[in-house]
Amino acid sequence: MSNTIFDWKKDRSMFPEPDKDGKPVVELDSQKYIKVWQGPNHPGVTGNMALELTISGDEVMEAKTHVGYLHRGFEKLFERRRYMQCFPTSIRMCVPEPDINEYNLSRGTELLSGIEVPEMAGWLRMIALEMARLQVLLRTVPGQGGTIGLGLPAQWGLYYRELILDRFEELTGGRIYHMYILPGGVRGLLPDGFKKRLEDNLVKIEAFMKEVDRVVYSNAVFKKRTKGIGVVPPEWIDQYGATGPVARAAGYKRDVRKDYPYLYYDRLDFDYNVEHESDVFARFHVRRKDVDTTIDLLRQIMAKMPEKGELRAETPNVLHWKIPRGETLVRCESSRGEYLFYMVADGSIYPRRINLRGPSYTHGVVLLEKLLVNANISDVSSIMVSLATCPPEIER
Amino acid sequence: MSEKKDIPEDMFLAPENRKHTVTGPDGEVIHVDPLNDYFCQDLPKVEAPYKGVLEKFLNWARAESLWVLAYGTGCGSIELPPLFSPRFDAYRFGVMMRPTPRQSGVLIISGYLAVKTLKRAIRSYEQMQNPKYVIALGSCTINGGMYFDSYNTINRLDHYLPVDVYIAGCMPRPEAILAGFNKLKERIKSGNAEGANHYAENLEWYKANQKKIIKDWNMPTYNW
């Protein structure tokens, strides 16, 4: 923990000057500071969100996140939709990884109405969830290099992600919005030869990850630009509710799949991927290891899943699926961390409230604002991508 | 530069856009009037196309170099990176991403537009150079899509910006977007893609629609 921003602060920051109480004062009219907007239309921010940066020289003095550019009022729309109708709507809440929404909504609906999903459907759900995780990681892992100018692996990664999307298209009928996991079960068995094709893709992806290791992971420039940058002090993890790779990179063993086992993850053999440096590099490293874990999990699932089985449990008629009054909390592990739904049913055919709390809700607002202070302006997008902020999940 | 009547009233302006004075580190006092100093106050003009072969040649040139503003306004933007990745490689069709509006000629509205983004999309569009084109992706731009009843997303894009091509899908796949570019090329070559002129001609109507939704209009009427 020697090379953290706290050490930098002393020798780099001349501004802002503290006032009598020790609080920093940022006075724009003093001409010592410039206000720079990064986003919403900027290649360096993740998605359609904006950072209002007050900079002095090349150093960020103050950062403020602006979200709401993608606000669609999902939680309001759910009040007008039946439980089954919520499912296609819900998945748009996180665009890169929609399956976690499908899963959480379906699981919540099932929990509230007391339905157990057939075993086969459970395993198919796991396949979809892990494939979704893999395709996101194939964007973010090489994409982390993209934030500091190593754009080539990011382009390659998009191709390998396409391979997984092809499998998704085959399995679910959709490329991005899979709409596969629905209340009661799933919407299709594995097509013939699917396992073999997926295995071929996994082999290719493994080879590709070796290349990422050579080109990004052990790249002198990358190391120089990411080690010691954007350090999240471990005591912030619980304080700010940080989860997923951010928490794991700080040395915490946090993984919903192991802590609160859902589906059949307790039957699979895998471990927490933990690092301790808690900087951008450590988070990258955790994600890099997550790719291997995910590939391994996919292989385990394919080996352990049953050959045949029911697709969907018997549910009430979906046109008037009434759920008795109750509340529940559903969580699953997304590629970015704990993804959580709080659902309240009021005994009608419409949900009373479905509230989403994704990891970005804190990563992208409070944590990002904190981390950017005293960061170099060229590291902003690197830090942001390492936190994997996903605006649609903040603003819904 | 002096048409004051277009400037909205001071009270609606964002603090940084209001007239104010700044004292520099050396003690110099500077008066700033951001709207007059930073924005052009001229309203857009209709630019009549050239006649004959010249216009045809220009249209061919325009059609073959479509520079897209890399602004992911909605969920459809998830399919734009694959479009520019090795597999689909839109560059070979003359389609190319640019980071700023000043360099781009095509604005892709990728799906739904929240009111807050609409404001930015309008500014981006107005800052783009003529001739400029708009491609609308997905159901949301046609009739609201799955957010038709949301309080924060627009229903039809053609009320706010002149749209050249609509691509169906939710989301349209990269292949469909490429087909959309082909259609746009045809449209440009046939000389029908006069969206910018249409916008200039009907500016009042467009502005009225825009201002109906954007309640805190804290910028100049036309952001050029």
Place this chain on the structure above:
Amino acid sequence: MNEIIEHIKKRFPVYEIGEGPNGVILMSVEASRLVPMLTSLKTNHGYSILVILSTVDWLEDCKFQLTYIVNNPEEKRDLGIRVFIQREDAEMESIHTLWEHAATFQREIKEMFGINFPGSPGVDDQFLLEGWDNKPPMRRDFDTKKYAEETFFPRPGRETNDPAAYMKQKLYPDE
């Protein structure tokens, strides 16, 4: 787990204790006792993570329900605490001193439901909306469809028929 519940029961007037379908324990408490209770849970019982701060609008009862769910990462347990407050001029004590990111939740709730959290940093700033001049949109008495139809120019020319009504009109109009 039961010891904690017993402990809480002794110290705080909790009611409606029940276990949700996913093992989360939910209980209700008076609004005035919430902050002491959360402080106690955080400092003495290891409930160190604020998972979610959510609001439910019970329009028919004229009440807002605020749900604070806290998590104990060691025991891997969730505890949900419900607080019911009046819908009129709704106001609630801020918990940003306990968890800094609660300010984000509170800012959103202020904007979406109109519940005020005095003292919460930036609570009056616009969070997701821009220039909103209507009722807070997540309140149940705000009709989003009506608002959208009035504001956003839905494409005209759509009409639909109810099969039963249409058949009546076609086959037996007078009966």
Place this chain on the structure above:
Amino acid sequence: MSLKDIFSPFTAWGKAFEKPVTIKDPIAERPGADRYRGFHKNDISTCIGCGTCETICENEAIDLVPVEGIETKDGDSGLRPRVDYGRCCWCALCVDVCTTGSLSLTNTYTWVEEDPEAYRFTPGVDEKPWDKEEKGWKKPEPGYEFYNLNRVTMEHLEPEERDDTFIEMVKGFSKEQAEKEADRCVECGICTATCPAHMGIPEYIKAIRNDDLEEGLRILYDTNPLPEICGRICTHKCETVCTLGHRGEALSIRWLKRYIADQNPSEKYKKILNSEFIEKNGKKVAIIGSGPSGLSTAHYLALMGYECTIFEKLSKAGGMMRFGIPEYRLPYDQIDKDISYIESLGVKIKYNTQVGVDITLDELGKKYDAVFAGTGLHMGRSTRIEGTDHKNVYQAIDLLRKITLGEEVPLTEHIVVIGGGNVAMDITRSLARLQKQKYGKVGIITTSLETEDKMPADREEVIETREEGAVVNPGWAPQYIEIENDKIKGLHVAQCYSLFDEEGKFNPQCNLDNLQFFEGNMVVESIGQGMDLSYLTEDLKHDLEIDRRGRIKVNEYFQSGIPWLFIGGDIIQGPDVIHGIANGHKAARGIDEFLFEEKKDTPKP
């Protein structure tokens, strides 16, 4: 950091020698996957316009619109879904919920337009390039249904439990069963048009789901004052058009109706139906016959404040419902429940009073403001083959009446029944029960002109008849009854191969080479019933218009050529309870209009 870290990134150059992954022509080379959710396709000949797709669509993207060339008829609303691609999100819930399986998605996904209005089309009607595409999203494998396609099994008495007793054989739904069955309903409302009384079927099923049976009863009584009876013996035409029947089993609408009626205690009826206080309007109406149409008329007129008197020939009310239907199908106490409610509204029933004998129609016409005649079909028809004049040849309808009245019923060990309708099954099963009681075994053969697949009787009736030990041997035309020593030996039949001639007239053709002999000492004829209009005197008949087939002509409100005389029920519509009820309801409205809107002078027969 080492020297390796500086050089290893240069391995990226290696990619320059790999085969490119770029697709040459992405638009043409990449069809969607086999399951891809692309654009909509609809088989409009299978589609019935039930609108479940519209209901499930969370984006309100689907409209139901009339389509040229598709007519509205029973079981088909004549509407077809039109999809708005300015709304659709391609979730394919509409495909998964489709009741007929006509809707599907193709794997075509490219559609670019300059005109946004073009994105609205009716799949299957508006021609699209992908109409021929076979691949694409279809409803997944069996076991994936959005609603239950199978009926909740209705519990019956087992054949061995029921074959010697007249105890009601259908047990009725329990609460759980009824709610489960009601949950299957998709609320399309296609059935309402087919129901002769146009009952609010989806509404009362919804009331069951909401466990609001009082509301359910109110909905029933809106259009049907005999729910207990209808809930048991209605011909349930609604179930034949039920949308669920296209891929699974139709909803048990009749049993659900019965459930509502059964669960509401009769003493609460007046309170639930809000009929405790009815203001009388001082007009008097006479009703001839206490069958379904008469009771229905009386009920609705009584609610409107009329003073109604029913004249019934027999000693009990209910008409054909009581005297034509055996007790094991419709217990008498249930008939009493419905009738006693109607009586409680102030309707008087004069038993053992035959109009035309005890009192003439003319007198009625003078004493009352209007008269409704629902006298029904109570005269058995004979086959008129050789031997039918024998004393041991009976009419089914007469025997059924005797059973109900508790009179002695002639019985032998071997009986032959002629007829293939429900009445034939009723008499067969009733006689079989009596045989079982008397002789300990069943010896009865039922034969009909129609072959098995064309028999007018309900399928389940035939099956149950067989379960109870009777023989059903259809497809034979009776030739003559063999009589030896004044005793019936049996019935000679010949194979019947066609019922109607080319013009559609009833003209059975038999194959006289294929003969059969059914042994029996008693023959029961059950080939239909005729009406007894003897109460109509000649001068009244003079004013009535009677069509070619002998039916009296009435206007849409069942008003006959004589303005004060309304005629309805079986004599107009043919034998059917629910039609009778519907007639009664309409006639009540007609009478109300006739008496209050001064239409006295302008009768429109």
